[in-house]
Amino acid sequence: MTTSRIDARFAKLKAENRAGFVPFVMTGDPSREEALEILKGLPEAGADIIEVGLAFSDPMAEGPPVQRAAQRGLKAGMTLRGTMDLVAEFRKTDQDTPVILMGYLNPVESYGYARFAKEAAEAGIDGLISVDCPPEEAADLAAAMDAEQLSLIRLATPTSDDARLEVIARGTSGFIYYVSVAGVTGVKEAQAASVAPAVARVRKATGLPVAVGFGIKTPERAAEIARVSDAVVVGSALVDEVAAALEAGEPAVPRVLAKVRTLSDAVRNARN
Amino acid sequence: MNAPLKNTYAWPDEQGRFGPYGGRFVPETLMPLIHELDAAYKAAKADPSFQEELDGYLKYYVGRESPLYHAERLTEHFGGARVWLKREDLNHTGAHKINNCMGQILLARRMGKTRIIAETGAGQHGVASATVCARFGLPCTVYMGAVDVERQQPNVFRMKLLGAEVSAVTAGAATLKDAMNEAMRDWVTNVEDTYYIIGTAAGPAPYPEMVRDFQSVIGKEIKAQSLAQMGHLPNAVVACIGGGSNAIGAMHPFVNDESVRLIGVEAAGHGLDVDNGHAASLKGGRPGVLHGNRTYLLQDADGQILEGHSISAGLDYPGIGPEHAWLNDLGRGEYRSTTDDEALDAFQMISKLEGIIPALEPSHALARAGEIAREVGKGGDIVVVLSGRGDKDIFTVAKHLGVEL
Incomplete structure (x- = not known):
């Protein structure tokens, strides 16, 4: 049931001949209330799938923007359970937009894989991206997710050769997240010229839709990537809007949603 | 005579795991x-x-092998087993x-x-x-x-x-x-x-395996030197633990020698009972995943990593090498802890009794040496790894002793 929310969304995108837009927002950033308001506003602002960042104290694949966002989320008192509650509240207003949690393994391991999967399914969460849990270490987590029909989304990267893609594709579902640059989030810029052949390779090896993220900041770049992939993920540029709003003493919610609108419009119209 | 060797320990496995740890x-x-x-x-x-x-x-460059030194005055002071110091402080750059x-x-x-x-x-x-x-x-x-x-x-x-x-x-x-x-x-x-x-x-x-192998030169030398200088294997090998590289290097060559007690000493900082006030992952933490491996970690109820505390910057780490986690669970390694104050006392005592200024890190191991020497008793031998020299720590120690340099 829940996995089909992702499948249904990609089927719809295919029918509309366009790439999806996937905003990444950090849990509890800048506060629980505002984060919930942002979540609720995302579908209307053009989000096709939503990634919610799980705050972690030691996010080793994140650049400074997402590191700071995680710190704000933790400061706002967010926990794994708190994030699931947030999504459960969002689900009261939207039953169709897939929600994927993205974060690091330790809070999930600390919570217990089976307990996490069960409660995540109940909260209306559709999948998990665990940045530091490669396929080699994922057997127990994957089994727990499978039992609740949740997707454990895998990552592919510029360092993944064909043999590696086979390992990544094994037993995964939903979509593949292609990390477009070797590096941390929000620093290097993705290049459409190198992303296009990589996406084609990942699609062929896995048979799944491919979302591209890391290093996409502007509407122009998002549109370029949208022409060669199934979905475009933007994270750092959005959490930076929260940071800028805080600095300027402005409300964060409208600022983030306005940015989402600009980016999603660019993605939506990219193939016209 | 020591008990016959039981060569049953051969970790890590193909996945780089030590039991459930590592990876x-x-x-x-x-x-x-x-x-x-x-x-x-x-x-x-x-x-x-x-x-x-x-x-x-x-x-020729590092200056190995490092001496195994019989600390006679320390031995006399403790009144138990003979105490030997493995002098890693004498290596080029002053540490292991x-x-x-x-x-x-x-x-x-x-x-x-x-x-x-x-x-x-x-x-x-x-x-x-x-x-x-x-x-x-x-x-x-x-x-x-x-x-x-x-x-x-x-x-x-x-x-x-x-x-x-x-x-x-x-x-x-x-x-x-x-x-x-x-x-x-x-x-x-x-x-x-x-x-x-x-x-x-x-x-x-x-x-974890590679660093252990490179540091195992410590334990291999201790083994050969013990046989030459004591005429038998030591009763215990004692070392401090932050991540645990000098300890695993000293311990691993003895892991199949059942007669040799392997004792690691964690940093208890302000005390194990002080919230986030220590760096003892084994005795004050629980298993989790950080920095590429599963091991014991200092963490809160939500799985967020705690900072920990130790007077020693080298022990101030919220995790521990995965092989120590496994040796702990197997019961093959014994793990204890030393507070900041105990380490400072040991630092000064070794300086005065042996003319060796140890780093604050091995001062944690030296602080437990007395009780271990007495547990083992006269006629026995214990080896403490003096993993580094204390020159780098004199400012920290002076500050704690209220001395202006």
Whole structure:
């Protein structure tokens, strides 16, 4: 049931001949209330799938923007359970937009894989991206997710050769997240010229839709990537809007949603 | 006579696991590199010319072997077993860290890597990394928490003299764990040309095994020296633990020698009962995943990593090498802890009784030596690893003693 929310969304995108837009927002950033308001506003602002960042104290694949966002989320008192509650509240207003949690393994391991999967399914969460849990270490987590029909989304990267893609594709579902640059989030810029052949390779090896993220900041770049992939993920540029709003003493919610609108419009119209 | 050897211990397994611990928990970008490193290390380990080259540098550049010194006045003071000090403080750069750095830089060269990164807490591993990079003409960036940069100024200057770039990390609590995060971020960004010299027996496989192997020169020497100088194996080997590289290097060659007690000493900081006031992952933490491996960690109920505390920058780490986690669970290793105050007392006592100023890290092990010597009793022998010299710590100690330098 829940996995089909992702499948249904990609089927719809295919029918509309366009790439999806996937905003990444950090849990509890800048506060629980505002984060919930942002979540609720995302579908209307053009989000096709939503990634919610799980705050972690030691996010080793994140650049400074997402590191700071995680710190704000933790400061706002967010926990794994708190994030699931947030999504459960969002689900009261939207039953169709897939929600994927993205974060690091330790809070999930600390919570217990089976307990996490069960409660995540109940909260209306559709999948998990665990940045530091490669396929080699994922057997127990994957089994727990499978039992609740949740997707454990895998990552592919510029360092993944064909043999590696086979390992990544094994037993995964939903979509593949292609990390477009070797590096941390929000620093290097993705290049459409190198992303296009990589996406084609990942699609062929896995048979799944491919979302591209890391290093996409502007509407122009998002549109370029949208022409060669199934979905475009933007994270750092959005959490930076929260940071800028805080600095300027402005409300964060409208600022983030306005940015989402600009980016999603660019993605939506990219193939016209 | 010692009990017959039981050669049953052969960890890690193919997945780089020590029982449930260890493994490879890194971002996907790094996985191909981790596998490449694993293959390169296995090939080097099987190549006699690699070991020969390493032995040469250890002898003529590092100054091995290091003495096993009978600390007579300490023995008399404790009134128990004879106490021996394994003098890793006499190595070039003043600590055991260079054993591992020399091994890893030779491997990096073999792999054709042209840039080195490292993390450091007390600065000893940073200095050792900068040293081998200078020796082999490779550029070196050392990540160091801004707080540690402040409390270990002499080592920061040493690294700079050696030509390394010291990058002060302000993220998080700005200590060792944050420096390790930052080094990982560098590595994931510069995958093609960069080799990451991890300084302790932790991180993704093959690091725990590789660092252990390079540090095992300590335990192998202790073994040979004990047989020559005591006429038998020691009753106990004692070492301090942050990540645990000097301890695992000293212990591992004895792991199948049942008669030898293997005792690791964690940093109890302000006390194990003080929330977030210690760095004793085994005795005050629980298993989790951080920095590429599953091991015991200091963490809160939500799985967020705690900073921990120790007077010693080299022990101030919220995790522990996965092999120690496994030896703890197996009961093969005994793990104890020493508070800041006990370490400061031991620091001064060893200085006065033996004319050796130890680093604050091994002062934690030395603080437990008295009780262990008495447990073992007269006629027995215990070896304490003196993993580094204390020159770098005199400012910290002076401050705690209220002395203005």
